[in-house]
Amino acid sequence: MSLSPLRVAVVCWNNQNQSMEAHRVLNKRGFSVQSFGITPHVKLPGPAPNKPNVYDFKTTYDEMYNDLITKDKEFYTQNGVLYMLDRNKSIKLRPERSQDCKDVFDLIITCEERIYDQVVEDLNSREQETCQPVHVVNMDIRDNQEDAIIRAFLICELCQCIQRSEDMENEIDQLLQKLEKKRGQAFLHTVCFY
Known part of the structure; x- marks a missing residue:
């Protein structure tokens, strides 16, 4: 059994749904966990597929929540976005981009193959300083609340197995x-190095 706690990162597109649900579950189980997005801007569903709500990563979850309430509280309550933002703001202040993080992890879990490819590319483009390995694992998770919850528990099971x-x-x-x-x-699964 490993003596040091497993340092975990979970990465999805916007640091909103899949990564935040996994962050919540892992945090409750006592893991050292951080979550990230990978896109240039945060996009949340809007009134039409071609009209998303776009935010800078510096925008807090609370600011997004309040903005959507003023736009159409009923619509964003029904589609679950306000619930998601309420959960997110109870975990951390704002979304974060994985490319901006210089912290070291033992395990990085991505929520889609395209994200996995981008995370691996980003890690491999950095100058190696310590040659410490980081395992990057992809688990495809559909971007809906139900799949995010189910897969968050599978991510937790994986982390528990690795920790033991x-x-x-x-x-x-x-x-x-x-x-x-x-x-x-x-x-x-692949291994990259810091």
Whole structure:
């Protein structure tokens, strides 16, 4: 069993739904966790598919929440966006971009293959300083509340298995294979270095 706590990051597009639900679950289970988005701006559903609400990453969850209430409280309550923002602001102040973070993690979990590719590319473009490994694992999560909740518990199960392992570096592939068989969830996995 690992003596040091597992340092985990979860990355989705906007640091709103999938990464924040996983952040909430992992935080409640005592993990050292941070969550991030990867896009240049935060986009939330708007009144039409071609009219999203766009925010800067410096905008707090509370500011987004209040903005949407003034725009159409009933609409954003019905589509679940206000609930999501209310949950998010209870976890942290504002969304964050993974590219802006210089913290070191043991495990980075992405919520879609395109995000996985971008995270790996970003990590590989950085100058290696310590050569400390970071495992990047992708678990596809549909961007809806139900799938985010279900997959957040699967992410937690993965983190618990890794935390209990004797040797993460040598056991992670086997742990991922066991979870793939047990849960029917496919994973992508690579190792990058800081």
